[in-house]
Amino acid sequence: MDFFLLDAVANAGGAVGAGLAAMGAGIGVGQIGKGAVEAIARQPEALNDIRSNMILTAALVEGVALFAVIVGFLAMVL
Numbered sequence: 001m002d003f004f005l006l007d008a009v010a011n012a013g014g015a016v017g018a019g020l021a022a023m024g025a026g027i028g029v030g031q032i033g034k035g036a037v038e039a040i041a042r043q044p045e046a047l048n049d050i051r052s053n054m055i056l057t058a059a060l061v062e063g064v065a066l067f068a069v070i071v072g073f074l075a076m077v078l
Contacts (some may be wrong), residue, residue, distance in 0.1 A: 011076045018072030025065030029058050 036054040040047055 014072045014075030017075065018069045021065050021068030023071060024068075025061055028061045028065075032058050032061065034043075035059075 032054055036050050039050050043050075
């Protein structure tokens, strides 16, 4: 009986973890975009540098979020 409870808790934890990772990535990328738009508004001549840094940072955030989602799914499966 304890094994079934442990399996159910692992499934629930994995699902919640994957959902939180996806939500956190969305919020993080939104904050990156907000900061980039504000920086471009303050300093329009630095558009290319700000844009490239924004894209790089958003890609890193998405990579970490993908890793977290995969770990959450593995917690449900294994």
